[in-house]
Amino acid sequence: MVSRNLSIPWTEKYRPRRVSEVIGNEEAKKQFEAWIRGWERGSPEAKAALLAGPPGTGKTSLVLAYASEHGYEVVELNASDERSSERLKTIVGESARQSTLSGTRKRIIMLDEVDGIAGREAVGGVATISSIIKSTKTPIVMIANDPWDPRLAPLRENALMIKFNKLKQREILAHLKKIIASEGVSVDEKLLAEIVRRAEGDMRSAINDVQILCSTAGVDLLGSLELRDRKKTAFEVLSEIFGATSAVAGRNAVQGADMEVGDIMIWVGDNILNQIHSPQAIADAFKLLADADLHYSRVRRLQRWELLRYVSPLLGAGPGVMKQVYGEKGERFEFPSTFRFFQQTRHQRTLVQSVLERVASRCKMSRVKVANEMLPFLAEMFRRGERGLASYFGLTDEEVRAVIELAGAQPSAAAPQAQAPAHKRRTTPSRQTRGVRRPPSP
C-alpha cells in the first residue's frame, strides 16, 4: 500500500516566505512593518506588538514571513507554557548585552497564545511579561485571539495593538486554488466552495480540510483531469469494488488501490446505501464489511500483518457479490458523507468538547462521564432557561446553544411519556439503566 505523503502539513509547506505572500489583512501588514522598522531605526513606537484576531488569519505567518524576508531569527515561546517567562528573561537579557540590533543575529521574540496566560497569577503571568516588555531591547510580538480579555489589560497598555480580521471567502478560495494547482491535483469546485464556506475566514482550517480531502484519494473527483503518473481515483476503486463478483476480483481491486485500507472502508461503507437497497442485502453487505474491519483491527492491534490478506477479499468483494446475489442496481457513487459530517460538525464538536472539559473539571468527573450523565440534564435545563448554571461553569452563549442543539436531536420534551401507566415497574431490573422509560413489552 502506497500512501500519499501526509508528513508535511500543507499549512507549513505553503506558509508565506515573504510579507507580500501573506493573504489579506493589508492594514495589519502595514502597521506591523511600520512598527518593526521603528525598531530597526532604534525608536520603536512601542516595545511590543500585540497581534490579535481569530485563528487562521495569518498572525504567525506574518511574523515568520517578515523574519525570513529580512533575516531575523524568531524565538518562539508559548505563553501558556510555565517555563516561558524564564526563557523570556534569559533571551531578553542576552539581547540587552548585545549592544545593537544590527549585530549578526537579529531576533524577534514571538509569544504565542498570550490569552493562555491570563488565568495564571504566579510567575510568568501578565505582570511578569509586562515588566519584561518595558526593559526589552528585542522586539516582542505577542499573539492572541481575544485582545479584549480584561486580564490582558496590562499587556495592551505597553503594546501596539494590531488587529486581524477573518479572511474573505474569495481570498481563501484563490489561495486554495493555488495550492491545489501546485500539488497537481483537482478538487470539485462545489466541494471547494463548501470548504471555504465552512472555514469561516480561517485559512488554516481550510488548507487542512483540502489536504485531508486530497489525501483520502479524493484526487480528481470529477475523473476528468489528466495527471502525469495517474493513480486510480477513489471513484474508480469504488466502481471496481461494487462491480466485483468474485473474491479474486475484489482482492485485486483493494490491492491495486492507492488508498489506505481504512479509507477504502469509509468510501465503501458510505456508498453501500446508494448501491444496495433491499434490507437483507444491506445487512449482509454490512456484515461482510464489519468482518473486514474485524480482521483489520487485529492487524493493527496485534501488528499481525499477515492477517491483512483476509481483509482484501472481504472488503473488495463483499459489497459487489451481495449486489450481484440480490440483483441490485446501484446509483451514482458519492463522496463519503463521513468527511462532510466532520466538516459540518467541527464547530459544534469543539464547543461541546470545551463544555465537557469545563464541567468535568468542576464536577470531578471524567469527560466521558459528563457526556453520558450530565450533558442530557444540562441540555434540558439550558433549554428551560436555566442560565445560572452556564454562568457557574463559565460557558459562553455559543456553547450553551451547542449543548441545546444536541438535545434538539432527541424527541422533544413536549411529547414525553406523560402518563405513568401500570406497566411502569420494570420487569427485568438491570443494574445500569439510565432510567429510560421502556416501551411496553410486546
Added chain:
Amino acid sequence: MALQETIPWIEKYRPRSLSQIINQEAIVNSLKTILSTHSVPHMLFTGPPGVGKTATAHAFANDLYGVRYIEDGHFLEINASDERGIDVIREKVKGFARTIPIGGLGFKILLLDEADQLTSDAQHAFRRVMEQFSATCRFILAANYANRIIEPIQSRCAVFRFKPIELEQMKLAIERIARQEGLEVDEKAMEALYEVTEGDLRRCINLLQTASTYGKKIDADRVYQVAGLAWGGEVRRLLELAVAGKLENVRKQLRTILYVNGASERDLVSQMYRDLLYLSIPEKKKLELVSLLGEVDFRISQGANPELQIMMFLTNLYSASQVGK
C-alpha cells in the same frame, strides 16, 4: 453585570466530610479509624456508579489534611478514562509524588478514578508506579468492578466495597435537598426516582434538579418525563429509525452520538442492548440480534471501528424487523 450563578446540585450537596457520606457506614467507620492513626494504606474503592466512591475519597482527604487539601497540594485526582495512556498518567504521578509538601503527613494522596478503564497492561505499569512512589504517596483507586482490577493491585490495596444506595437512604437524601430548595417531592416521585436511577445518587440529584426547572411540585410523572430525556431517549430513537428503515438518518444519528456528544461507544452499546429487549420484532430474530450485539460489543472492545460495527448491527436490525411484513 454578571448573571446569578446556579450551582449544580451534585456540587452543592456533595459531602465535604466523611460524616456526611450516606449509606456506607461500615466504610466510613473504617476510614475514620484510619484517620485517627494516620497510617493510610493504598485503597481500592469499588461499587456501582453514584454510590459515593469519588466523594468519599475527597471527604477522606478533607478530613485528613483540612479544607485546603487540594490547593495545598496534598491531593491529586486523575481520571483514567480522560488520559491518553499510561505514560501520561505516569508523568503526572511523577510530578505530583516527587515532592513532599511542608506541613503534611509525609505523604500525599493520589486518586485514580475509573481505574477499571485502564487495560490490564496499563494496570501492570501503574502497579510499578505505585511501588516506585509508595514512600511519598498513597493511592486510592476507584472502579465499578473489582474484578476488572488486576490481582497484584488488589492485593496491595485495602478493598472497600461500596453498597448500592438503599431506598430509605435515597429518600433521606432527596428530602434534605427538597427542604433546602423548597421542593415538594411526593412519595411516589421518590420511589420513581429510585427506580429510574437504580440507586445512583448522582443521577438522582441531576434528575431532581432538572425536574425542578418545571416547578416546585415534583410527582412521579415528572420524574419519568425528565428521565426519558436522557441520552437513552436518543438511543431508543436510533433503534426506532433502524426498524423504520431510515438508514441515512440512522447513520447521522449514530455519528452525532459517537462524535458530537462525546459519549462512549461502550455505553451506547449497553444502552442499545437494554432497549433491544423491548423492541417489537419477532422474538427469534431478537435473540439472534442479542448475540450479534454481543459480538459487536466484543469487537469494539478489541479495537474494531465502533461506527462500522454498530451500523452493521443496525442494518441487521432493519432487515430482521422486515420479516413477516
